[in-house]
Amino acid sequence: MSLAHTRKKQPELVRRTILDCAGQVIAEHGMAGLSIQAVADAAGVSKGGVFHHFPNRQALIEAMLNDLLEQGDRDIDTLMAADPIAYGRFTRAYIRLVLSDDNPDRTATSIALVQGSLFDPQTGGLWNSWLHGRLHRHAETDSDPALEVPRLAADGAWLITCIQDALPDAPHPDFLRSRLPALTERLLAMTYGSK
Template identity: 55%
Template sequence: MPAASSPAGAPISAHHRKKQPEQVRRALLDCAAQIAAEQGAQAITIQAVADRAGVTKGGLLHHFDSKQALLAAVFSDLLEQMDREIDRTMAGDPVARGRFTRAYVRACFSDRLLGERSLWAALSVAIVSEPALRALWSSWLDGRMARHAETDGDPKLIAVRLAADGVWLADMMEKAGGLQRYGQDFEAVLLAMARD
């Protein structure tokens, strides 16, 4: 394959290639998420992510100065995805009371059948053990609760969300056993409780 060349015909070296920091950052996040989903969060290392993304270790460290910073960025990205999923679900729900709770339950159950291949499952252990990730989760949840206090502050709806969290925790702690004990049809039970 011939080397790339500039409009003037001169070869373009890596040093003269147009830098695309947002694309590199996105690739690093995606590669870290893939590693977590395939092998668990403990498999996320600076070297493993750099190798998978095809960048140098220094290139990765330019974007994320530590493994913890990379994990936090992956988790923040996952929360943003969950936020968008919840907003899409809420947009299709005509009943205001409990709308956030129902969307939250659906999001909690959305990838349960993936089991250990779920990115949420892969990051669950890290959430428990990493204070920075717990702080991100708490901040996200506090923000959502402030936005939806009027429609979803009822104690019964809080109990429904806590039950969904309990299923998530059982899945995390018991792997396949959680799914057997609390089947996917449990989602319908929680959704019905959030409609009453």
């Protein structure tokens, strides 16, 4: 049985492979290196095979962001399930997710995708919709304005660690990254309290 024949019977496997390979391309070459041809080469499919699943580069990027957000949902749900304190539960899970550095490949892909979507209303809107949806879902436990501060601080810390290598006066490349565990603990401490 040929690989092409197998692909026809497993379109979700091919789609998953294309998404994973696109993530590898972005992790290695940034958003500028993301082309349909580069993804096709990495995935071992034709450009037509990529276009069959994603009609253009923008659709591929949006699918990657949606995939990242779905994984974020699963990770947040897992973290929340392990947290016995209701008040601030989503915020603590969000901080842990945003500031974790346990999957370098996913982190590199996330950085490139988020950087690429910062000034793009179409893809930036996906992130905003996801976050607003989660905040609405957890309004009973996480709507206190005091919880917004640690979430925004986590976003800022994540963003600065993303660009720290480009900062001309950064003391050393891992300066901020090395401080993340202590910062994470301080931000988490801010999420406990009573209503």
